[in-house]
Every structure is written in C-alpha cells, then in structure tokens.
Amino acid sequence: MPLVIDALRMSRTLARIAHEIVERNRGVEDLAFVGIRTRGVPLAQRLAATVNEIAGAEVPVGILDITLYRDDLMRHTVGPQPLVRLTDIPFSIDDRRIILVDDVLFTGRTIRSALDALIDFGRPRTIQLAVMVDRGHRELPIKADYVGKNLPTSRREIVNVRLQEIDGIDEVTLEEPSHD
Amino acid sequence: MIEAPSPSPTSTSGQLAQASAPQGTPASSPAPVSGPPPQASAQGAPGLRVRHLLGIEELSPEEIVLILDTAEAMKEVGSRTVKKVPALRGRTVVNLFFEPSTRTRTSFEIAEKRLSADTLSIAVATSSVTKGETLVDTALNLEAMSPDMIVMRHASSGAAHLLSQICRARIINAGDGMHEHPTQALLDAFTIRRHKQRIAGLKVAIIGDLLHSRVFRSNVHLLRKLGADVWVSAPRTLIPPGIERLGVTATTRVEDAIADADVVMMLRIQMERMQGHFFPSLREYFTLYGLTKERLALARPDAIVMHPGPMNRGVEIASDVADGPASVILEQVSNGVAVRMAVLYLLAGGLD
Numbered sequence: 001m002p003l004v005i006d007a008l009r010m011s012r013t014l015a016r017i018a019h020e021i022v023e024r025n026r027g028v029e030d031l032a033f034v035g036i037r038t039r040g041v042p043l044a045q046r047l048a049a050t051v052n053e054i055a056g057a058e059v060p061v062g063i064l065d066i067t068l069y070r071d072d073l074m075r076h077t078v079g080p081q082p083l084v085r086l087t088d089i090p091f092s093i094d095d096r097r098i099i100l101v102d103d104v105l106f107t108g109r110t111i112r113s114a115l116d117a118l119i120d121f122g123r124p125r126t127i128q129l130a131v132m133v134d135r136g137h138r139e140l141p142i143k144a145d146y147v148g149k150n151l152p153t154s155r156r157e158i159v160n161v162r163l164q165e166i167d168g169i170d171e172v173t174l175e176e177p178s179h180d
Numbered sequence: 181m182i183e184a185p186s187p188s189p190t191s192t193s194g195q196l197a198q199a200s201a202p203q204g205t206p207a208s209s210p211a212p213v214s215g216p217p218p219q220a221s222a223q224g225a226p227g228l229r230v231r232h233l234l235g236i237e238e239l240s241p242e243e244i245v246l247i248l249d250t251a252e253a254m255k256e257v258g259s260r261t262v263k264k265v266p267a268l269r270g271r272t273v274v275n276l277f278f279e280p281s282t283r284t285r286t287s288f289e290i291a292e293k294r295l296s297a298d299t300l301s302i303a304v305a306t307s308s309v310t311k312g313e314t315l316v317d318t319a320l321n322l323e324a325m326s327p328d329m330i331v332m333r334h335a336s337s338g339a340a341h342l343l344s345q346i347c348r349a350r351i352i353n354a355g356d357g358m359h360e361h362p363t364q365a366l367l368d369a370f371t372i373r374r375h376k377q378r379i380a381g382l383k384v385a386i387i388g389d390l391l392h393s394r395v396f397r398s399n400v401h402l403l404r405k406l407g408a409d410v411w412v413s414a415p416r417t418l419i420p421p422g423i424e425r426l427g428v429t430a431t432t433r434v435e436d437a438i439a440d441a442d443v444v445m446m447l448r449i450q451m452e453r454m455q456g457h458f459f460p461s462l463r464e465y466f467t468l469y470g471l472t473k474e475r476l477a478l479a480r481p482d483a484i485v486m487h488p489g490p491m492n493r494g495v496e497i498a499s500d501v502a503d504g505p506a507s508v509i510l511e512q513v514s515n516g517v518a519v520r521m522a523v524l525y526l527l528a529g530g531l532d
Contacts, residue, residue, distance in 0.1 A: 065253065068265035068295075068525075080227020081529035083246075084253040084522075120262040 004151060004159075005172035010132070013148040014043070017130055018050035020146055025097055028055040030125065032093065034062040036102040036114050037085055042165040043132060044101035062089035064100075069113035087117070094122040099146075103161035105131040108142035133172055135159050228526045232344045232351040235360035236401040244369070244402060250522035251370050251515070257294060258518055267525055268297035274327040275301040276318070277354070278334040283489055283513065284354050284363075288331050291520035297329075315339055319346045329527065332356075337394075350527045358392050364488050365398035367519040369406065371512050372443055375484050380407030385437040385479070386428075387469060388447025388496050391418045391458075395488045396447055400426050413437035414469065417458040434469050441479040444506075445486040446471050446496045462495050471497045476506060484508045 005013065025031060028051055035044030041063050048061045067073075067084045100114055111129060118127060130146035135153040151174065153159060158175045162168075228243050236244070257265055273292045277285050285301060292299040304318065315334065319342075322330065329350045332340055337357030344351040355361040369379060376382055384403055390396050390412055403410050410428040412419070413436070423430045431437055438444055449465060459465050476485065485497075485506045493499045502509060 068253075068257070068267040073267055079529065081526050084250050084525065086253050087256050116266070120264070121260065 001173050001175050003171060004133075004174050005149060007164075007170035010148075010170045010172070013132070014046050015050055017146045017148065018047050018054060021047065021099055021128075021130070022051055022054050024128075024145070028052075028057045028059055030096045031057075031099065032060045032062065032091060032096045033099045033101055034064050034089065034093075034114075034118065036100065036110060037063060037065045039103035039161055039163055039166060040064075040101045042163045043103060043130075044099070045165075047099070047101060047130065060091045062091065062093075063087060064089065064114055064117055066110060066113040066117055069117045071109060071113065089121055092122055093118065093124045095125050098124045098127045099130055100127055101130045103132050103163075104159050105129070105134045105142075105144050105147075106137055106159075108138045108140035111142050112140050132161055133159055227529060231527070232340070232353075233362050233523055233527060234340050234344060234351065234353045236362045236365050236398045236405070237360065239362075239402075239405070241405045244366070244405060247366055247519065247522050247526060248370050248373060250526060251366075251518045254291075254294075254521035254525070255515070255518035257521070258514075263294050264296060265294065266296045268292070268295040268528055271297045271328040271528060272326075273297045273299045273329045273331065273524070274322055274349075275299065275354075276304065276322070276330055276332045277301065278304045278315070278332070278339075279355065281333055281354070283516070284333065287513070287516040288352075288354065288363075288520050291517050291524055294517070295521055295524055297524070315342065316346060319343050323347045323349065329524065352523060352527065355394055357394065358397070359394055360398045360401075361394040361488075362398050363516070363520055363523060364395050365402040366523065367512055367516040368399055368445065368486060368488070369402050370519050371486065371508055371515050372484070374511075374515070375508065376442060379403065381409065382442040383409045383411065383440060383480075384443040384445060385411045385413065385441040386445045386447065387413045387434055387437060387471065389418050389449055389458075390414045390423065390430075390447070391420050392450055393447050399445065400428055404428070411437040411441070415459050415465070434475065435478055438471075438475055438478045441483055443484055443486060444471060444476065444479055445488075446491075448488065448490065449492055449495050451492065451495070462492075466495055466498075470495065471501050473498065473501060473504070476501055476504075486512060489513070 022028060033044040033048045035041035044061050048059045051059055065085045065087045067082050098118060102110060115127060118124065128145040131144045132148040133151050134144055134147045135151045137155055151159065153174065156177055158177055160173045160175060162171050164170050230238055257263060275285055275288055289299055289301060327349050329352060330343060330347060331352045331354050332343055333354040334356050337359035339356045340351050340353035353360060353362055373379060386396055386399060400410055404427045412428050412430050413432065413434045416432055419430055471485065483506055485501055487497060487509045491497055491502055493502060501507065
C-alpha cells in the first residue's frame with residue numbers, strides 16, 4: 001500500500017495552503033472555513049488554526065454535512081438511506097469569502113452538493129475550494145483553488161486520507177481495491 | 181451511489197459514498213449546540229429495517245436511536261433562513277386524515293415541504309360509509325396515482341397496518357384508533373433527550389387516560405425499549421387490565437407516580453368520550469389527578485412537563501403549570517417537525 005503523503009509532508013502541505021489562502025485573499029478579512037464531513041472538518045480546523053497564526057486573526061470554521069443534497073439520494077433502489085449528521089455553520093456566510101475544504105476531489109459531485117447547500121445558507125462573496133488530494137476523473141466542471149497534491153489514479157484505486165483526529169494517524173495512501 | 185458502487189465502506193475516495201460511510205463521530209467536532217447526545221448509531225449499520233412506520237412496537241432500540249439522531253440534523257435545517265433541503269425532491273406524499281387533526285397534519289405537511297416532497301392532504305369525512313370499505317376503496321384509488329408515501333390517521337386500530345398490505349407506498353401511521361401514534365412518541369423522546377441527554381434510567385410518569393390513549397401506548401413501548409423507568413397513574417377505570425405486562429408500574433395514587441420523576445407526561449382527557457362514564461366529574465378528576473404546582477413539586481427540581489396536546493386546562497393540567505418554567509409543551513410541537521422529517525427521510529430509502 002503505497003504511502004503518498006506522510007505526517008510531516010501533510011503538515012507542510014497544510015502550512016503551504018494556509019499561506020496561499022492568505023496571499024490570494026490579500027489577508028483574512030471576511031474569511032471563513034467550511035469543512036465537509038467527515039475528513040474535511042479537521043482539515044478546515046487545521047487550516048484555520050494556521051491562518052490565524054499567520055494573520056493573528058480569528059477565522060470562523062463551520063461544518064457542512066452534504067447528505068441531504070446528494071444527487072444520488074433517491075436514485076438507488078436498495079439499501080438504507082445514508083446517515084445524516086449535523087451541519088453547524090454558526091456564522092452568516094453572506095458576503096464572506098468561504099474556503100470550502102474536503103479531503104479528496106474526485107468526481108466533483110460532493111462539491112456540487114456542498115455548493116448547493118452553502119448557497120441555501122446565504123450569498124457568499126466567493127467560494128474557494130481547498131483539497132488535500134486531487135485524484136482526477138471529474139464528472140462536473142469543478143476545479144480546486146488549493147491542492148495539497150495532484151495524484152494521478154485509475155478509477156479502481158482507492159485514495160485513503162487518514163487524519164490524526166479521526167484515524168489516529170496523518171497519512172495519504174493509494175490502494176488497489178481488495179478482491180473478494 | 182453515483183456510478184460504480186464504492187468498493188469499501190471505509191473508502192475516502194472522494195466520491196459521495198464517503199458521506200454515508202458509517203464512520204465514528206469525529207473527535208474533532210466542536211461542542212454540540214445545545215447538548216444533543218453523541219450519535220450512538222454512527223457506529224452500527226445505519227438504516228431502518230422496517231418499510232413502514234406502523235408503530236413503535238415493531239422498532240428496535242437501534243432504529244429508534246437512528247431516528248432521534250437523524251432528527252438532530254433535521255432540527256438544524258429548521259433553524260436556517262432557507263428551511264428546505266432537496267432530499268425528497270420528486271417524491272409524492274399523501275396525507276390522509278380520517279380524523280380531525282391540526283397539529284399532526286400541519287407538522288407532517290411542514291416536514292414534507294422542508295424535504296422538498298410534493299404533498300397533498302386529504303381530509304376524509306367518515307360519516308356514511310362503513311369504515312373498512314371506505315379505507316380500502318380510498319387506498320386503492322390513491323394507489324392508482326402511485327404516491328411514494330402515505331401518512332394516515334384513522335379512528336380504527338390497525339388501519340395503517342391494513343393500508344400497508346394494500347399499497348406499495350410506504351405507510352406512516354399518524355395515529356390509528358387506540359393503537360399507536362409513533363411519531364408522537366418519537367418527538368416526545370427527542371424532547372426528553374434534548375433536556376436530559378439520555379432516556380435510560382429516567383423516571384417518567386405518565387398520567388391520564390391510559391385506556392384510550394394511543395400516545396400512551398407508543399410512549400410506553402419506546403420508553404421501555406430505551407430503558408426508562410415508567411410509572412403510570414389514572415383512576416382505576418382508566419387503567420387497562422394487564423398493564424404491568426408492558427413493563428410499567430401502575431398506581432392510582434398520582435403522587436407516587438410523580439415523586440422524584442424526571443419527566444411528567446400528562447395525557448388528554450377525551451371529554452367527548454368520557455363524560456359520565458369513567459369518573460364522576462371533570463372537577464373531581466382535576467382534584468385527584470390534575471397536575472398542579474403542588475403535585476409537580478414532588479418531582480425532581482429539574483423535571484420537565486409534557487403534554488401531547490390539545491390541552492384541557494383545568495382538567496388534566498393547571499394553567500400555571502402548562503405555562504410554567506418546567507413546561508416543554510411548545511417545544512414538543514416544534515420538535516415534531518424535525519422528527520417527522522427524519523422518519524420521512526429514513527423511510528424513503530430504497531423507494532422503487
């Protein structure tokens with residue numbers, strides 16, 4: 001199971017992205033992070049902490065669960081409904097610059113759902129996208145503004161982002177699907 | 181799934197599948213807003229086993245907890261400026277009410293609209309035709325228009341069950357005779373859990389017309405499944421025989437039921453049905469069983485007072501208690517929308 005990013009590289013990557021965010025936005029005024037459940041949330045919190053250090057600010061962080069906005073929600077005919085968990089965006093997103101954060105950018109459908117959900121919350125000035133890994137195979141016209149690593153993959157491969165807060169370790173691995 | 185099914189539930193391949201993966205609640209999530217408990221169901225296999233919500237009796241404790249956890253997320257939707265999500269877009273839900281109802285019907289309609297379902301409400305007059313015939317006929321006619329879900333209230337116990345055997349649509353029982361009213365029990369449990377952070381181990385006193393009440397039956401099933409200590413009290417004429425088999429402690433002394441209770445749940449005295457039959461007068465009922473400030477003082481200091489509505493002030497509950505600081509009666513009403521959204525969403529899984 002090839003290790004693509006280890007803990008040290010991940011922390012450097014996040015530091016780099018945080019600097020890019022501050023640079024591109026010429027500061028942190030009106031900035032806010034929104035992490036997509038599950039692993040976008042700790043990533044958003046870490047980026048916000050670094051940005052706060054750089055700029056001496058208090059940038060808010062929200063949590064977005066996109067389940068109710070999925071485009072496949074009513075299309076599968078068997079199996080239980082996906083678990084809906086709490087969305088918590090404790091600030092107005094109107095006129096803010098929102099940095100949407102997720103772990104892996106793949107088909108783009110999660111991001112499409114997240115954009116729809118965010119727009120129901122208000123009218124941000126901009127929405128920018130930050131991801132740890134862009135693995136290609138987009139099905140929608142969506143592009144990330146900040147990318148930890150571009151990772152060429154086949155569709156069958158599995159990209160695993162593991163984070164200390166959830167998995168007890170910081171790493172990104174690329175795996176072949178198991179044959180059973 | 182959007183395209184090919186995700187190879188493994190732990191996949192974080194960036195597909196939408198990851199949102200459904202039964203992962204543990206992230207340790208990183210910030211402190212919950214107003215004390216909703218941790219989402220226990222996040223660990224196990226999520227999903228309802230039942231196709232219809234006919235009663236609490238058929239649900240497992242895990243299914244109940246899943247509905248309550250999902251309702252926490254739905255409650256947040258109701259707090260937004262735009263109180264609408266596209267989850268049930270293109271689905272048709274029929275609200276079929278054979279009994280008058282304002283609260284429950286409105287609550288379902290709002291829940292359906294917040295999930296973007298297409299809804300229509302039919303209030304059926306029950307007057308002339310035999311009830312069984314009317315129900316089957318109406319059901320067959322509705323079925324011909326292929327709704328995805330039917331929410332039904334009916335005066336006959338078992339009506340929802342009958343409908344579930346005739347129709348392909350998912351059936352949600354909004355009250356059937358003296359049998360069950362499952363969404364009321366779920367919203368009661370949701371309200372209790374938000375205040376007490378748990379159900380297990382709480383002493384819950386249920387007082388009033390135990391004999392005719394579907395709210396009582398559903399609540400007892402639910403509270404027992406989740407491990408509450410349930411005490412019930414009513415005049416002897418309103419205690420159904422064999423009630424101990426439900427796992428409750430029954431007493432005619434209301435003070436014993438209320439003593440040290442965490443939750444005091446009053447049931448409506450159905451005046452239209454009871455006058456002159458079960459107890460001498462409403463005044464006497466209030467004297468012996470009505471929830472007054474003095475009686476409430478016997479409960480724990482942080483006890484909450486609940487009532488499924490509509491209330492008879494001065495019959496089962498004194499006005500100053502109904503409007504007092506311990507009352508969560510209006511909260512129950514607003515939580516009803518979130519709980520019904522959760523039920524509608526979860527039952528819509530695997531619709532074909």
